[in-house]
Each structure stands twice: as structure tokens, then as C-alpha cells.
Amino acid sequence: MTHAPNPARDRRRTVVVGTGAIAGAHAGAVAAHADRAVVTHAVDLDAERARAFAEKHGIAAWGTDLAEVLAGRPDLAHVCTPPGSHLPLAVQCLEAGVPVLLEKPPALSLAEVDQLIAASERTGVPVAVVFQHRFGGAGRLARRLLAEGADGSGIGRAHVAVCDTLWFRPEPYFAVPWRGLWEVEGGGPTLGHGIHQFDLLLALLGPWQQVSAMAARQARTTDTEDVSAAVLRFERGTIATMMNSLLSPRETSTIRVDADHATLELEHLYGYGDDAWRFTPAPGHEGLADVWAGGLDGAPSGHSAQLGVLLDALDTGSPLPVPLAEARDTMELVAAVYASAFTGRPVERGEIGPGHPFYTRNDGDGAPWPPLKP
Numbered sequence: 511m512t513h514a515p516n517p518a519r520d521r522r523r524t525v526v527v528g529t530g531a532i533a534g535a536h537a538g539a540v541a542a543h544a545d546r547a548v549v550t551h552a553v554d555l556d557a558e559r560a561r562a563f564a565e566k567h568g569i570a571a572w573g574t575d576l577a578e579v580l581a582g583r584p585d586l587a588h589v590c591t592p593p594g595s596h597l598p599l600a601v602q603c604l605e606a607g608v609p610v611l612l613e614k615p616p617a618l619s620l621a622e623v624d625q626l627i628a629a630s631e632r633t634g635v636p637v638a639v640v641f642q643h644r645f646g647g648a649g650r651l652a653r654r655l656l657a658e659g660a661d662g663s664g665i666g667r668a669h670v671a672v673c674d675t676l677w678f679r680p681e682p683y684f685a686v687p688w689r690g691l692w693e694v695e696g697g698g699p700t701l702g703h704g705i706h707q708f709d710l711l712l713a714l715l716g717p718w719q720q721v722s723a724m725a726a727r728q729a730r731t732t733d734t735e736d737v738s739a740a741v742l743r744f745e746r747g748t749i750a751t752m753m754n755s756l757l758s759p760r761e762t763s764t765i766r767v768d769a770d771h772a773t774l775e776l777e778h779l780y781g782y783g784d785d786a787w788r789f790t791p792a793p794g795h796e797g798l799a800d801v802w803a804g805g806l807d808g809a810p811s812g813h814s815a816q817l818g819v820l821l822d823a824l825d826t827g828s829p830l831p832v833p834l835a836e837a838r839d840t841m842e843l844v845a846a847v848y849a850s851a852f853t854g855r856p857v858e859r860g861e862i863g864p865g866h867p868f869y870t871r872n873d874g875d876g877a878p879w880p881p882l883k884p
């Protein structure tokens with residue numbers, strides 16, 4: 511069955527703020543839900559970039575003045591600017607009464623996430639954070655089977671997990687002024703790249719409890735790390751390892767979880783479909799293969815999948831995904847990886863708060879290597 515799209519006035523009106531590389535994924539996501547939403551404005555500090563973006567995506571209006579656009583009370587602002595501007599721009603939207611879909615990482619530090627939470631509570635306007643890997647059909651199925659495992663059904667308890675983000679970013683990638691600097695990017699692959707994968711790992715396994723980590727700047731002209739590694743214990747007992755690298759020529763993003771009754775594996779790069787997952791039942795539990803295969807719905811991960819759930823939540827008044835409180839758990843793990851790596855000690859969840867050096871900056875009192883970035 512087909513139906514004609516609603517006229518624009520009946521659709522959610524959204525604005526894209528920051529029209530660089532990732533903004534296209536947001537415009538594409540809205541286009542994928544064209545019967546429910548429309549991008550009405552493109553805003554960028556660079557007027558020409560905003561104009562070209564608007565033209566490419568068929569957006570009616572563009573400009574550099576966010577306040578003016580917010581005065582029209584759009585239904586949603588997609589904040590797609592570099593991380594150092596996320597907090598002030600998101601707060602500006604909230605104060606104008608406009609809900610925010612905020613690109614990852616939501617902010618530069620755990621302290622900034624807490625400021626976002628406070629602003630959202632004060633204004634009563636929600637912020638959702640982009641973690642699009644949570645929203646593929648197979649990821650949601652895996653989460654359900656593991657959550658059921660916590661109470662003895664599903665695929666049982668998860669005991670072992672491996673989470674690797676092995677990507678390659680050559681030197682020119684860091685030429686952009688906001689990359690590779692603690693002050694404006696907030697961190698290297700731990701905060702900016704591996705965060706997608708270990709956010710999904712947290713969604714699958716529940717709260718983490720303790721982390722021990724190492725980080726190094728091995729090869730790039732950055733102030734931030736270009737590799738980090740960690741060992742984690744989860745509240746439910748799972749032991750996991752995690753590697754975040756920008757120095758890996760054969761790139762891959764992988765997660766493996768070994769539970770009582772099955773092994774779940776994901777191998778992809780920037781997004782997955784059903785085929786990227788592999789399900790291996792334990793001996794005696796072969797019937798679970800049918801449960802897995804029967805639960806797959808073919809929906810790939812990505813911005814469109816997350817936006818669909820977000821539009822449903824706007825319709826029903828439920829919390830917008832991924833809520834700040836859940837994004838905070840992920841950002842707390844980021845801060846803890848840096849804190850453990852730079853102090854040489856294990857870090858417990860809940861340890862990093864106001865007064866802790868890694869609460870306001872992911873490099874704490876300074877990384878253990880000299881600055882290099884010009």
C-alpha cells in the first residue's frame with residue numbers, strides 16, 4: 511500500500527545545524543521518513559556551505575543565524591557541529607524550547623554532559639544523542655536475548671566480550687582545526703570513534719563496574735591518543751576487552767559476546783545489516799538458531815533507524831532515544847578509560863564526579879606526552 515506524503519505543515523519540521531560531513535546522514539534520515547518529517551532550514555557558520563547543503567538536499571531555507579531559525583519553533587534541531595560546540599548550541603536550542611538530536615560525542619567531558627542534563631531538566635525539553643548502532647534490527651534482537659538472559663531465559667548470562675574499533679585515519683584527516691586537540695575534540699579514538707561500538711556493548715551488557723586501561727599516541731601528529739585498550743568488568747559479571755585504534759590499515763568494527771547458550775558476533779565498519787551478525791548456539795541449544803533467525807527483521811543500523819524510533823517517541827511523548835542519562839553512562843566509561851590509562855590505576859563506575867580531574871577534561875591534569883598539534 512502506498513500513501514501520499516502529508517503536506518509539509520503536518521510533518522515534523524526539523525533544522526540541521528552544522529552542514530559538514532555527517533549532516534548528509536541526517537538529511538538522508540529525514541528523507542527516509544519523508545511522510546513524517548521535513549528539514550526546513552540548514553544552518554552553518556559558513557553561509558556558502560549551508561547554501562550548497564540546502565540545494566543538494568532540497569531544503570527550502572538556509573542561513574547562519576540559528577536564533578532566528580529557532581524563533582520559528584521547529585520540532586527538532588539536528589546538531590551536527592564539532593564536539594566543542596555541542597553544549598552551547600544544544601543549550602541554545604533547549605532555551606528556545608526546541609528538542610535536540612545531538613551528534614556523538616554529546617559533549618567534551620562528563621561535566622559538560624551533566625550541564626546538558628541540568629539544562630534539559632530546567633527547560634523541560636529533551637536531548638537525544640546519536641548512537642545509531644543501537645537501532646539496527648539485529649542489534650535490538652541481540653539486546654533482547656541478552657536482557658532475557660539476565661533472568662535465566664534468552665541466551666543466558668554473558669561471560670566474555672570483545673569490542674574492537676580498528677580504524678585507519680591518515681595524517682591529513684587531522685588537518686581540520688578541531689581534530690586531535692583535547693580542548694575542542696575532547697579525546698581521540700576512545701571518545702570520537704570507538705564510542706559507537708562500546709555504547710552498543712553497554713546497551714547489550716548493562717552497566718559497567720570497573721575498568722583498567724592503557725592509551726598512547728603512537729604515530730599521528732595529535733595531542734590526543736591514537737590508540738587505547740581496556741579491560742572491563744560489568745555489573746552482571748561479564749569480563750570484556752576493548753581496543754580503539756586509528757592506526758589499523760585493515761579496518762573493522764567487531765563485537766563478540768559469549769553467553770551461556772550462544773556466541774553473538776558482529777563484524778562491520780560504519781553500520782550493519784543482518785548479514786554482519788553471526789549466531790552460534792552452544793551444544794545442546796541448537797534450537798536457539800531458529801529463535802535468532804526468526805527474530806531478524808532486516809532493518810539496518812543507521813541514522814534513519816534511530817530517527818524512526820525518535821519520531822515514534824515524539825508522537826507518543828516517550829523519552830527520545832538515546833536519552834542523555836544513557837549517553838552519560840557511555841561518557842562516564844570514556845572518562846574512566848582515560849583516567850585509568852593516565853593514572854595507571856583501575857577506575858570504578860561512580861568514582862569520577864565533581865572535583866575529580868577527569869570530570870572536566872578527558873586528559874585530566876594533562877596527557878603523559880608532550881603536545882604536538884601545531
Ligand SMILES: NC(=O)c1ccc[n+]([C@@H]2O[C@H](COP(=O)([O-])OP(=O)(O)OC[C@H]3O[C@@H](n4cnc5c(N)ncnc54)[C@H](O)[C@@H]3O)[C@@H](O)[C@H]2O)c1
Nearest residue numbers: 528529530531532554555556590591592593595613614615
Ligand atoms: N554518528 C556518526 O556516525 C558520526 C560520523 C561522523 C561524525 N560524527 C560527529 O558529527 C559531528 C560533526 O562532524 P563532521 O565530521 O560532520 O564535522 P565537519 O567539520 O565536517 O562539519 C561541521 C560543520 O559545522 C559547522 N559549524 C561549526 N561550528 C558551528 C556553529 N557554532 N554553528 C553552526 N555551524 C557550525 C562547520 O562550519 C562545518 O560545516 C562531530 O561531533 C562528529 O563526532 C558522527
